[in-house]
Amino acid sequence: MAFEEINSRMVRAVVSPGQRLFSQRGAMLAYQGEVSFTPNLRGGQGGVMSMIGRRVANEDTPLMTVEGSGTVFFGHGGHHVQVINLAGDTLYVEADRLLAFEGSLEQGTVFLGSQGGVMGMVRGQVSGQGLFTTTLKGHGSVAVMAHGGVFEVPITPQRPVRVDPQAYVAHHGDVHNKLSTALGWRDMVGRGSGEAFQLELSGSGTVFVQASEEKL
Numbered sequence: 001m002a003f004e005e006i007n008s009r010m011v012r013a014v015v016s017p018g019q020r021l022f023s024q025r026g027a028m029l030a031y032q033g034e035v036s037f038t039p040n041l042r043g044g045q046g047g048v049m050s051m052i053g054r055r056v057a058n059e060d061t062p063l064m065t066v067e068g069s070g071t072v073f074f075g076h077g078g079h080h081v082q083v084i085n086l087a088g089d090t091l092y093v094e095a096d097r098l099l100a101f102e103g104s105l106e107q108g109t110v111f112l113g114s115q116g117g118v119m120g121m122v123r124g125q126v127s128g129q130g131l132f133t134t135t136l137k138g139h140g141s142v143a144v145m146a147h148g149g150v151f152e153v154p155i156t157p158q159r160p161v162r163v164d165p166q167a168y169v170a171h172h173g174d175v176h177n178k179l180s181t182a183l184g185w186r187d188m189v190g191r192g193s194g195e196a197f198q199l200e201l202s203g204s205g206t207v208f209v210q211a212s213e214e215k216l
Contacts, residue, residue: 002014002021002102002140002141003074003083003100003141003142003143004083005081005082005083006073008080008081008149009075009078009079009080009081010029010073010074010075010081011073011074011075011081011083011099011100011143012071012072012073012074013066013071013072013073013074013100013143014070014071015033015035015066015067015068015069015070015071015072016069017068017069019067019102019103019104020065020066020067020103021065021066021067021072021100021101021102021103022040022063022064022065022066022100022101022102022103022107023037023063023064023066023072023074023099023100023101024063024064024076024098024099024100025039025063025064026076027064027074027075027076027099027100028064028066028072028073028074029073029074029075030072030073031070031071031072031073032070032071033068033069033070033071034068034069034070035066035067035068035069035070035072036065036066036067036068037064037065037066038064038065038067039063039064039065040063040064040065065103066100074099074100074143075099076099076145077145079145079146079147080145080146080147080148080149080150080210081099081143081144081145081146082143082144082145082146082150082169082208083141083142083143084141084142084143084144084170084172084208085140085141085142086105086136086137086138086139086140086141086142086172087139088138088139089137089172089173090135090136090137090172091135091136091137091142091170091171091172092110092133092134092135092170092171092172092177093133093134093135093136093142093144093169093170094133094134094168094169094170095109095133095134097144097145097146097169097170097210098134098142098144098145099143099144099145100142100143101136101140101141101142101143102140102141102142103140104138104139104140105136105137105138105139105140105142106136106137106138107134107135107136108134108135108137109133109134109135110133110135111133144169144170144208146169146208146210146211146212147210147211147212148210148211148212149210149211150169150208150209150210150211151208151209151211152206152207152208152209153206153207153209154205154206155171155173155175155201155202155203155204155205155206155207156204157202157203157204160200160201160202160203161200161201161202161207162198162199162200162201163198163199163201163207163209164197164198164199165179165197165198165199167209167210167211167212168199168207168209168210169208169209169210170207170208171201171205171206171207171208172205172206173203173204173205173206174203174204174205175201175202175203175204175205175207176201176202176203177199177200177201177202178199178200179197179198179199179200180197180198180200
């Protein structure tokens with residue numbers, strides 16, 4: 001496991017020769033040893049297409065590649081930090097909540113409402129949430145950020161979970177997702193979050209939800 005939680009707002013990572021980490025720009029708090037930090041315009045292992053997805057999601061800041069030999073402490077904005085370990089599965093995480101991840105993971109970009117069809121995309125545009133989401137697949141660990149802390153909600157075939165898109169952090173497992181609205185088009189005018197929009201997750205897995213609707 002590359003990341004160790006030091007407290008609720010900081011993680012520590014050991015960087016070894018021949019291995020690399022990727023982090024959000026500005027996430028490095030301190031480091032020891034011979035460690036380098038360089039912008040990565042290719043967006044991790046996801047390559048150019050991954051970076052295009054990040055730009056469409058208004059993420060013009062490139063990831064930082066972290067290499068060398070030493071120890072790095074990561075955190076950002078005083079937000080709560082949660083470490084998620086992957087064992088061959090895929091993690092879907094809101095890109096602006098991604099703090100750092102191991103270079104062994106393959107990165108991609110998907111639309112978090114695409115399984116809901118065209119209407120899901122329209123609703124996602126209206127809500128301003130649940131648009132392009134980063135995927136991380138393989139074996140390794142990921143550090144994500146949240147406002148006010150994180151709690152995990154199990155998703156089972158008998159009990160789907162509905163989440164406010166602004167409270168959504170990440171999910172993994174064999175999960176189907178779609179964006180929906182509980183209101184008609186007339187009622188949606190002027191409403192961008194809360195009960196007006198819901199992200200429905202069904203299947204088997206886990207969803208990570210932050211304890212606040214506040215954006216990072």
